Amino acid sequence: MPLWSDIRYDLNVMQSISGSEQHRHGRARSRGRPRDRRIDDAVLRATVELLEEIGYGRLTIPLVAARAGSTPPAVYRRWPTKIELVYEAAFPTPPSTELPLTGDVESAVRTLIQASVALFSAPAVHSAWSGLMAELPSEPGLSARLLGRQQDSTYLLLQHFLDEAAAEGRAQEGIDARVLVDMIGGTVLMALANERTVDDAWIDQSTALIARGLAR
Numbered sequence: 001m002p003l004w005s006d007i008r009y010d011l012n013v014m015q016s017i018s019g020s021e022q023h024r025h026g027r028a029r030s031r032g033r034p035r036d037r038r039i040d041d042a043v044l045r046a047t048v049e050l051l052e053e054i055g056y057g058r059l060t061i062p063l064v065a066a067r068a069g070s071t072p073p074a075v076y077r078r079w080p081t082k083i084e085l086v087y088e089a090a091f092p093t094p095p096s097t098e099l100p101l102t103g104d105v106e107s108a109v110r111t112l113i114q115a116s117v118a119l120f121s122a123p124a125v126h127s128a129w130s131g132l133m134a135e136l137p138s139e140p141g142l143s144a145r146l147l148g149r150q151q152d153s154t155y156l157l158l159q160h161f162l163d164e165a166a167a168e169g170r171a172q173e174g175i176d177a178r179v180l181v182d183m184i185g186g187t188v189l190m191a192l193a194n195e196r197t198v199d200d201a202w203i204d205q206s207t208a209l210i211a212r213g214l215a216r
Contacts (some may be wrong), residue, residue, distance in 0.1 A: 042068040043075055046091035051124040054132025056086060070081050077216050087146050090128040091119075100149055102159045106211040108161060109184070112208075113203055116188040121198075129189075155181070162214075183210060 046067035050059045061082060065072045079085035091152040120126055136143045158177040164172035187206055191198050 002076045002171075039068070039070055039074060040078060043070060043078065043085070044089045044092070047085055048124040051086065051127040053088065059086070061085070081139075081174060083090075083132060083139060083142065084146065086128050087132060090122075090125045090132075091188045101158065103166050105214050106207060109211045109214070110203065111189065112181070112184050113206055116184055117198055117203070120185075120188055120192055126192075133206075178208075180214070 020182070035045075043064060046064050047059070050063060050067060054063075059082070061075050061135070063073050064085065065075045075085065079088065101111060120129065162171060162175045162177055162209045166173040166175065188198070188216075191202065192204075196202060
């Protein structure tokens with residue numbers, strides 16, 4: 001499931017789509033009228049607002065369209081399902097930038113944990129998460145497709161950092177970036193679900209536990 005974006009996952013590294021998909025979608029759009037990004041932005045903004053105000057369960061495409069000053073057909077042309085709309089709104093895809101992971105492995109782990117806490121503590125994400133978890137299993141393959149749009153470049157950058165750390169003797173060899181991300185995201189989600197006090201002490205302890213597992 002989602003990593004972490006805009007923040008909204010403070011890593012600010014997600015690319016909009018893989019290169020082949022960009023080419024394919026670009027050709028498809030060139031045959032018709034170009035999409036109006038103002039409508040896209042208004043719909044995504046309205047979705048976030050409604051997630052915070054009424055939650056995932058009560059959110060509907062017509063409500064989003066009305067809030068955005070658009071129409072349901074215009075929304076459906078962009079996002080065929082409510083799941084896809086909420087996913088993109090809650091986990092936006094900002095321009096690709098450098099993954100802010102530098103220095104030792106422990107500092108990198110702390111950065112990832114802090115970004116995850118910021119992401120999953122955001123009201124819209126908190127509201128969206130439970131609804132997405134309930135509905136995504138009914139759409140086999142959708143989660144992987146949505147995830148691939150946002151996280152491929154992030155995984156590659158993180159994997160490069162881990163491989164480099166291993167080559168320099170600062171981490172174990174063969175650590176999978178996806179496993180590390182799953183571990184951090186799952187830890188944060190479970191802590192928030194159990195209403196733990198996710199303060200600096202919690203972050204320090206979690207960082208130490210995960211970093212020790214990565215150490216050579």
